Amino acid sequence: MSATPELLYLLSGDPVEFAQVVSGLRAPDIAEALGDLSPSAAALVIGALPFDLAVQVLDDPDLEQRVAIINSMALEVAGPLINGMSPDQRAELFRQLSDSEQARILPALERRTQQALEFLLRYPPETAGGIMTTEFLTVPWTATAQETLELIRRVGGGKETVYVIYVLDAEAKLRQVVSLRELVLSEPDCSVTEIGSRRKLLSVGPYMDREEVARLISKYDLLAIPVVDKEQRLLGIVTVDDVIDALITETTEDVQKFGGMEALDEPYMAISIPRMLRKRAGWLAALFIGEMLTATAMGYFEGEIAHAVVLALFVPLIISSGGNSGSQATSLIIRAMALREVRLRDWWRVAIRELPSGLALGAFLGLIGAVRILLWQQLGWYDYGPHYRLVALTVSLALLGVVTFGSLTGSMLPFVLRRLGFDPASASAPFVATLVDVTGLVIYFTVALLILRGTLL
Numbered sequence: 001m002s003a004t005p006e007l008l009y010l011l012s013g014d015p016v017e018f019a020q021v022v023s024g025l026r027a028p029d030i031a032e033a034l035g036d037l038s039p040s041a042a043a044l045v046i047g048a049l050p051f052d053l054a055v056q057v058l059d060d061p062d063l064e065q066r067v068a069i070i071n072s073m074a075l076e077v078a079g080p081l082i083n084g085m086s087p088d089q090r091a092e093l094f095r096q097l098s099d100s101e102q103a104r105i106l107p108a109l110e111r112r113t114q115q116a117l118e119f120l121l122r123y124p125p126e127t128a129g130g131i132m133t134t135e136f137l138t139v140p141w142t143a144t145a146q147e148t149l150e151l152i153r154r155v156g157g158g159k160e161t162v163y164v165i166y167v168l169d170a171e172a173k174l175r176q177v178v179s180l181r182e183l184v185l186s187e188p189d190c191s192v193t194e195i196g197s198r199r200k201l202l203s204v205g206p207y208m209d210r211e212e213v214a215r216l217i218s219k220y221d222l223l224a225i226p227v228v229d230k231e232q233r234l235l236g237i238v239t240v241d242d243v244i245d246a247l248i249t250e251t252t253e254d255v256q257k258f259g260g261m262e263a264l265d266e267p268y269m270a271i272s273i274p275r276m277l278r279k280r281a282g283w284l285a286a287l288f289i290g291e292m293l294t295a296t297a298m299g300y301f302e303g304e305i306a307h308a309v310v311l312a313l314f315v316p317l318i319i320s321s322g323g324n325s326g327s328q329a330t331s332l333i334i335r336a337m338a339l340r341e342v343r344l345r346d347w348w349r350v351a352i353r354e355l356p357s358g359l360a361l362g363a364f365l366g367l368i369g370a371v372r373i374l375l376w377q378q379l380g381w382y383d384y385g386p387h388y389r390l391v392a393l394t395v396s397l398a399l400l401g402v403v404t405f406g407s408l409t410g411s412m413l414p415f416v417l418r419r420l421g422f423d424p425a426s427a428s429a430p431f432v433a434t435l436v437d438v439t440g441l442v443i444y445f446t447v448a449l450l451i452l453r454g455t456l457l
Helices: 015-022 027-034 039-048 051-059 066-071 075-084 087-096 099-108 111-120 145-158 180-185 210-219 240-258 273-300 302-307 309-338 344-379 388-419 429-452
Strands: 137-140 164-168 174-179 224-228 234-239
Touching: 027 039, 027 051, 039 051, 039 066, 039 075, 051 066, 051 075, 051 087, 066 087, 066 099, 075 099, 087 111, 137 145, 145 180, 164 180, 164 234, 174 180, 174 224, 210 224, 210 234, 210 240, 234 240, 309 344, 309 388, 309 429, 344 388, 388 429
Parallel strands: 137 164
Antiparallel strands: 164 174, 224 234
């Protein structure tokens, strides 16, 4: 949906007709359409929406320029809307605000909202505490099924989810989790502690990485998972929709890092050109400096190239094959790490798998390279000289070594980065290719010296 004429009715001075039109639209559609308006125009549109719908629009994580829209609103409009937002999205909004913007908006918020913000902002955004919500239903362990259902009817409308109810003991510690289905199917006078299974309670700590939280929710097919402190006191819950939003963010960051750049913290069309350049220039400069080592390596073997110019024909073939094999291995290991298929201690098992894989792939490419040289020579399409068989052998063995090295390097680099405390996704394809380019040249010309000494060299 683009910026439809319906959303522009207000701007043309017909708010009544505007309200009638938007009443049939969904919040995500309105949020998407607002992306084509200026922040001030979008703020005007949101301010004219029915309050509940306006809150849903601001709650949508895909709403572009949310900070700019809030800053374009009068405090008496923005304050109630922010008060009505879900705690997790409200916290995410405040993380994006500057200190001066926070200082301007905070006084317009209710005291309860300020306290909730202070609590949630303690936790980094990439943790369970950073994406959890404090809107959930709890009942004491003495409650009955009937009392719990009455509580849901009374206050459930203000909670993010009512499908899961959390049972607390006398010390306010999490004792049990009961689903709405189990509650509805139980006898009215049945104690909540007697409802549901007695399986081990699943919970996470507030500092657990959000990717691990997502893995647990996916593995056990949960709608939400409780976040507890060391004393098992309930701090909040992470719902499946929050996990989906977090995973989209994580995946976007990983893809951008893997492409050889710093992750963008804004939508592509929203980020300014100067910020885009800053995000990309650093990595490009680092990769450029790395590629300068390739030129240095070429210079070191300048004499060999001068004596056997035919070797230079295969330099792009050799280094690209090594970079490609390294990038493949890196992609596989990063994905396996994300899915917890491999852990840091499995590095040697990965190396044992990648070594024969690299040898097999290198031999396969080496065979193709040798056949290509011999075929071109026999068909007269190119003259590689009287020692063309040795040239074919050189290229074949060099490919064997370069692809094997690339596979090993590409598979081990994510483990090294994880061990040093960095994101394995930083092992980007360009970074791996740059690393293997230099070593690939060294392997290639070393093999050439060994095989062609006394003939071409």
